[in-house]
Amino acid sequence: MSAPSFSDIQMHVVRPNQPVIGKVVESTPCLKGRSASYVRHVAIDVSGTPLAGSFCVGQSFGVIPPGQNEKGKPHAVRLYSISSPSWGEDGNGNVLSTTCKRLIDETSSDDPEEHGLFVGVCSNYLCDCKVGDEVLVSGPAGKRFLLPEDPAKHDYVFVATGTGIAPFRGMVMELLEHPDGPKDCQIHLVVGVPYGTDLMYDDWFRKMEEDHPGFHYHTVISRPEVGRRMYVDQYIVETVEPFHEVLAADRTLLYVCGIEGMQFGIYKLLETLGVSGGYVTLPEGMESMVDCDHAAMKKVRPGDRCMVEVY
Ligand SMILES: Cc1cc2nc3c(=O)[nH]c(=O)nc-3n(C[C@H](O)[C@H](O)[C@H](O)COP(=O)(O)OP(=O)(O)OC[C@H]3O[C@@H](n4cnc5c(N)ncnc54)[C@H](O)[C@@H]3O)c2cc1C
Incomplete structure (x- = not known):
């Protein structure tokens, strides 16, 4: 069997409790035609932060949405797979990207009167972000879903x-x-x-x-x-x-x-x-x-x- 070898990669150079600021530089729809789903390709410039040049294709990064959860605590980090190559969208490892799908669902409840909309916190936040908006990011995460060294x-x-x-x-x-x-x-x-x-x-x-x-x-x-x-x-x-x-x-x-x-x-x-x-x-x-x-x-x-x- 030819077992692959993987090069050394970096992980958690930016922790979710001490995130850095990235700037959205692109947000474009990933789907063509009409679909019941909403998915956007979102590119984030992390230049000047430790994340720049430290991520690898196949890893993911964290997004910390603003605001608080129902317990009054800051929202937890959500992970998103990196959809750019290791050299980033810009060729220099400064801009990473992901493919973000809005989580939208009907609320699940035993009460038939309860039929509101459940709107996922982070996916909708990220898809709503406009070019120029700042986003708190962390990462990279993941050490196995990688391309082989050779x-x-x-x-x-x-x-x-x-x-x-x-x-x-x-x-x-x-x-x-x-x-x-x-x-x-x-x-x-x-x-x-x-x-x-x-x-x-x-x-x-x-x-x-x-x-x-x-x-x-x-x-x-x-x-x-x-x-x-x-x-x-x-x-x-x-x-x-x-x-x-x-x-x-x-x-x-x-x-x-x-x-x-x-x-x-x-x-x-x-x-x-x-x-x-x-x-x-x-x-x-x-x-x-x-x-x-x-x-x-x-x-x-x-x-x-x-x-x-x-x-
Ligand atoms: C390694 C990794 C990579 C990932 N990569 C990607 C990626 O590339 N692109 C991407 O879009 N996502 C990706 N995800 C998923 C992403 O991290 C988020 O989980 C996703 O975007 C939803 O987050 P949210 O904050 O919008 O939803 P949240 O607000 O966190 O809501 C999700 C939670 O709500 C619950 N829920 C769902 N529907 C209902 C309902 N009707 N009523 C009540 N509760 C409900 C779910 O069970 C879930 O626990 C990845 C996850 C991991 C772990």
Whole structure:
């Protein structure tokens, strides 16, 4: 097995209890057309702070929203995946970005009279921020969801649901746009969203696919207007070429990012294809499990070639 090695990375150079000020320099919609979701690409200039130059693609950073929670305490930090490459949006590591989805829901209550709107604190704050606004930030966080030190030694399967796409934007940039980046590796990005209009950075990924023969962009829609519902794990199992071969290869690294519930399907698919040994150690009896068993999930141990970031 070719286990990847990772370069030393920095973590927590700015703690959430002593955040620094970043300035929003870009906020643009990530979705095209009309969608029931609201997702923005938000870029924040952290130049002059310890965060500048210290973050790495695949890590996340913290945002501390202003105001207080219902207990009268300052709001807690929220983490957001960095969607820029390690050199930032500006090329010098001064501007990091993320892909922020507004959390908007109906309030959940047993009282039928209670049917207000639940509006997530930080995601809506960040999406509301205008260019020029100051934001309290911390980080970086995360030490495992990283690209390997020698990226040319590997091929990649990236699986994203929802805003799990964020780190893969930066990783695809880093692998394909760096002048010294790997030239011959194969990268498969599988993106799952409910509706076609929920695809994020879709035009950019399509352009990258046109320009780079080794990059393959797969979109999987779980609630299509016509046709069959499809989920990312189902898609990979059913799309024999190229996934079965690429996942069976020792040099392939698997990255999974997005909705927590996606893990079960991914682990099951690895087992179905008979390749789980390279990526995860699964608890006994998982092969016969039909629905996600949370106790069993806690016993899953990702291996060297599997990187998971779910929330
Ligand atoms: C490592 C990591 C990376 C992340 N990356 C990203 C990213 O790139 N992009 C992104 O958008 N998010 C990302 N997140 C999620 C992000 O940190 C926040 O959790 C998210 O933005 C929601 O925060 P909020 O403050 O808006 O919601 P909050 O105000 O914190 O509300 C969320 C809470 O409300 C509860 N809730 C939800 N609906 C209801 C309801 N109807 N009634 C009552 N309670 C409800 C939820 O259970 C949850 O506990 C990431 C999280 C982690 C851990």
